[in-house]
Amino acid sequence: MPVGTQGTIKGLTTDQLEDIGCQIILGNTYHLELRPGSQLIDDLGGLHKFMNWKRALLTDSGGFQMVSLLHLADITEEGVTFQSPVDGKPMLLTPEESIHIQNNIGADIIMALDDVVKTTITGPRIEEAMYRTLRWIDRCIAAHKKPDVQNLFGIVQGGLDPVLRDICVKGLVERNLPGYAIGGLAGGEDKDSFWRVVAQCTAGLPENKPRYVMGVGYPLDIVVCSALGADMYDCVYPTRTARFGTALVPEGVLKLKQNAMATDERPIDPTCSCMVCKKYTRAYLHCLVTKDAMGSQLLSYHNLSFMMRLSRDLHMSILEGRFPEFVRGFLRVQFPKGDVPQWVRNAMEVAGIDISECCASTKCLTPSIDEQPPLPIPVEANGGVPN
């Protein structure tokens, strides 16, 4: 899901999003409530109508801002107080208020307000946040005025602690929600912990409901999480990195600002059939990116096309029964020397995907578990994990 924080994907029109195959985009409750205001959006018929997006919308709860704007936040059982960066006035976001705002905005999927903490934090705060998230989901459910048209997803919290995560998963599943998100990740934790939490959650969440890993991410992360059973993702990465002149390609990234690009007459990605790759050379884009609005637009267009193509490829390969083959092909192109990171190898083993032919040797090229500083909480996923 591309992120359209303020009711628009930066630099793209709605018909372009349709052209590249985008089915659902994310809007941010915190920003939209600030400007133009959820009441105005409701008065004008909801966000779909306001931005003229005929496909699906998802709004997050405003909870992530707690983490990213933490120096402004005061979190209590009641809710979260922000100091508005626009006018300095205090804004209280309670579960009820978040759902009310999201009801006004009218997205197809809405997210429960959760008490999210950084994964790099340790101690009792994580446990407090997890239990509070469970108490808040009940308040969200109670406050939700449009359960027949808007799907309320719960968010699994619990840091990197499998015991806490397990309690949270079970607690949310009991509430029988239309879908579940795995939250509190994509915040700087090490990758080996990251995938284990995803794996644990997908194992515990119902098979027949969508699983949404919030804030993920890089193409590699999406492939790994999909192998582990996740279905939905959101990230600002494709569009943000475009504005810095970085293009997404099967091999990884292409930094168009580099001097070598000034004379490179190839398209960004010869295998890509998007409008940008059909019309423009790296050399021309090199002189546009980071300097002209058109550069941001064109690169965002390509990057999102790339992500949509990745989603379609993942989807089709699963439908056609050749998912492991797809994964192997993907990894071979990203890691032509076979230097697939250890965390990916570990995750694929748990996912049951054989990628041995993509890996140069069995010796891992990232620091081993022994060399890492000890994790604050012992990490063990369910279902047998190699050491």
Place this chain on the structure above:
Amino acid sequence: MRFAVTKVCGGGGKARVGALHIGGGGGIAIETPALLLSTRKGLPSFVSCDHLASLPLPDSLLLHVCPTHFMEGPPLKTISNIGGLHHMLGLPDHILVAAAGDSIESLPSSEATNKFGASFDTPSGRRLVKPSDYMELVSCMKPNLWASLADEVPAWVTDKRNKISVDRTLRWLDACIALDADSGTNGFGVIVGGSSVEQRRLCATEVSKRNVSGFWIGGFGLGENIEERCSLLNAVTDCLPPEKPRLVSRLGLPEEVLEGVAAGIDLFDSTYIYQLTMGGFALIFPIDMVEREIQNGTFNNDGGDSTKINLRASTYRKDTSRLVDSCNCFTCQNHTRAYLNHLLNVHEMLAQILLEIHNTHHYLHFFRSIREAIKVGKFDLFRQQFVKKRRANITAAVL
């Protein structure tokens, strides 16, 4: 390139409709008076190629490109390898008209211009462009039409400096023609002369003697008196052969365009649309209403028609109407004033994209109306009505 005047407005007026044929055989025909869309490194500032393709055709095929935008751009050899500007920009069917200066990213800095070349202020600093550099760029880029390198000076320079600018411009014109690989089939000669009628006439006459396909009237929009511009413009066009096209730079406001058309100008290169877009303005003046009134022979004195609206104003916060009800552009077909107001408020790029689409669409239709008015012999009336309505609105606003 071929150009032919197809209709002259009657009654002694100089306004004319023409047809510009570009490309061999059954190439594209553009009707004039026409507008050149301004670009940044060859592409519109905000309108990407897919949206450009849905703007009025063939009007929106005419683009003004500045070779000087590419001085930090791809090396000449790369541009050549890619096949020239049309291929590099992904616009094979468009008509690219190259001229060195514009009003946004390549401003003539006449104080730094010297006998070797013209100086421009660009985002990457001040650049001196010699005729040889310029023609090298032109030959690599292969635009459909190009203007010679000129020494444009603002209106307040001394007579001596003004005279020098005319001499230099003529010398550089000769240099460009000599360096022209295609030997004069698509070069426009630039006419300068500042605020001196005498120098303007001299320059125009001299340029007419050269082997050029058309005339590019520069040096306006650089601080001259609005009143004297009219007589200067007419002094120039009076000296030019009628069968070759005339282009003027930096006359962008509707009244300025009408003034130019009345003086016999065929093509306009201006950044008016860009300025409007950056200011958050959308053009809304009713074009066809004037047309309809001309046909009915009446003048509706409701006095309330504005030219443009500023979408940043809070009055539009909840305005769910389109920019212009009868407009068929992407923006009006899909979005509301309220949404544009929001986008401008939160500084989102989409605002400029949507505004540039609408403003371009609207202004190209304005040019169509001008051509229609000339064809039915009613251009002077059209011009009068238009100016009257604008003034009536301003008066009404003041009262």
